[in-house]
Amino acid sequence: MYVITGITGKVGGVVARTLLSKNLPVRGVMRNAAKAGEWRALGCEVAIAEMDDAGALAEAFKGAKGVFILPPSDFDPAPGFPVACRIIDALVRAIRSAEPEKVVCLSTIGAQASQINLLTQRTLMEKALNGLALPVTFLRPGWFMENCALDVVSASEKGVIQSFLQPLDKAVPMVATADVGKLAASLLQQSWAGKRVVELEGPCRVSPNDIASTFSQILGRPVVAEAVARRAWETLFREQGHQFPSPRMQMIDGFNEGWICFEGAEDERAIGDTRLEEVLRSLLKAGN
Numbered sequence: 001m002y003v004i005t006g007i008t009g010k011v012g013g014v015v016a017r018t019l020l021s022k023n024l025p026v027r028g029v030m031r032n033a034a035k036a037g038e039w040r041a042l043g044c045e046v047a048i049a050e051m052d053d054a055g056a057l058a059e060a061f062k063g064a065k066g067v068f069i070l071p072p073s074d075f076d077p078a079p080g081f082p083v084a085c086r087i088i089d090a091l092v093r094a095i096r097s098a099e100p101e102k103v104v105c106l107s108t109i110g111a112q113a114s115q116i117n118l119l120t121q122r123t124l125m126e127k128a129l130n131g132l133a134l135p136v137t138f139l140r141p142g143w144f145m146e147n148c149a150l151d152v153v154s155a156s157e158k159g160v161i162q163s164f165l166q167p168l169d170k171a172v173p174m175v176a177t178a179d180v181g182k183l184a185a186s187l188l189q190q191s192w193a194g195k196r197v198v199e200l201e202g203p204c205r206v207s208p209n210d211i212a213s214t215f216s217q218i219l220g221r222p223v224v225a226e227a228v229a230r231r232a233w234e235t236l237f238r239e240q241g242h243q244f245p246s247p248r249m250q251m252i253d254g255f256n257e258g259w260i261c262f263e264g265a266e267d268e269r270a271i272g273d274t275r276l277e278e279v280l281r282s283l284l285k286a287g288n
Contacts, residue, residue: 001063002188003100005029005051006070007039010146011106014181015068016044019188029060052086057094064100066188071106071125076242077118084121088128095132102135104187106180109142109173109199110251110260117250119260130195137187140262141180142173142201143255145279148211152287155215155223163208164252166227171205172255173262176279179272199262200270214276218284 002019006012007028019026020043027045030036036046049056051072061067069091074083095103107122129136151161165172183200212225228236233252237245254260262269 001025001027001045001065003027003029003047003061003064003067004070005068006072006106007044008032008035009070010177011181011184012068012070014178015184015188017042018182018185020044024189027060027064029057052090054090054093054097057090058097061094061098061100064098066102066104067095067098067100068184068188069103069105069125069129071121073118073121075118075248076244077121077247078244081121081124084124088125091125092128092132095129095134100134102137102188102192103129103132104137104139104184105129106184107138107140107197109140109201109262110254111138111140112263113254113259115250115254115259116247117254117260118247119251119254120247135192136195137190137192138195138197139180139184139187140197140199140264142175142199142262143206144180145174145176145202145206145274145276146283148276148280149283149287151211151215152283155212156219156284156287159216159221159223161208161212161215161223161225162228163211163225164228164233165208166230166256168208168225168227170256171207171210173201174206174276175200175202175272176274179274183270183272196268197264198268198270199264200272201262202272203275206276210276211280214280215284218277218281 004016007016016026028039029047047060108119110119111122155161208225212223216223233249234245
């Protein structure tokens, strides 16, 4: 039995469907019982659990050949990351209680960084899971291509995308969520000892100018990228409802300054095959 948290999301859904396509048993962990019917119809067992409920999670993890951990992200974390810490504590207690054979945890590029930023939530998760006495793989993908969903309306209606990633010609590791899910499903079926890190990026690195150019190619009209001035970030994020914009700003600084990056050996680097054009076409279709 493979247990998948976050099954109703993009990555978790791909993990589950990939395993089901191989006729492997899957138990999906979800918060909302109203979504259970769809997954039961596909052949899944379903467990209802909040991600900070150690008892319910332990019950869901029992008998698992492998558990996929997709910790929810807090996009406006208070100082000290209290929400993430509560979830991490519950997950660690549940895993210790249930004793699955192995764990694959979705982490992130830059989880090794010492500077506090939005991705520190994954740093804390890795540190906690490193203390477990079972095999754990930390899957560290690059920037999700699907983040470009925020650019669809502006690109389509104004021919402009506003970029926090800068300079505009700097390419960074990006990857499609479909490739993240497929690799996670593959990792769950592998055997290994101890702890390891596997890094994942797409077929080529992507700059904001590349994103604009690809939108232009698909739409058949000019689209350009414009840099959002660093001095304007805090005001913009607060206008969007963020109470604690600093971690998000520090994360973007990390990509722009280069200290959020990959660090592993080349033999633990994986390359996805989904190209940016495919993702943007899908986002544009969904936006219409």
